[in-house]
Amino acid sequence: MQAVKMYTTAVCPFCIRAKQILKAKGVEQIEEIRIDSEPGERIKMMEITGRRTVPQIFIGDTHVGGCDDLMALDSRGGLVPLLNAG
Numbered sequence: 001m002q003a004v005k006m007y008t009t010a011v012c013p014f015c016i017r018a019k020q021i022l023k024a025k026g027v028e029q030i031e032e033i034r035i036d037s038e039p040g041e042r043i044k045m046m047e048i049t050g051r052r053t054v055p056q057i058f059i060g061d062t063h064v065g066g067c068d069d070l071m072a073l074d075s076r077g078g079l080v081p082l083l084n085a086g
Helices: 013-024 039-049 067-075 079-083
Strands: 004-008 030-034 056-059 062-065
Touching (some): 062 067
Parallel strands (some): 004 030
Antiparallel strands (some): 056 062
């Protein structure tokens, strides 16, 4: 299974929902990068993604986007193949 990395904050409901979706698909480990406790990581996230909001989700080298993007990918049937592409 591909590695999953997610830029998050402590109280973001969309981050919580994204983690629930990923765990339901069998993801056991998510590398969380907390941009609220490490402000430099927010700058890095914005440089990489061009976005300011969390979560920002990466599966392997693929930037999936936010929670809505993750749900859309799943509804198109693309999430499980991307997770298993590794």
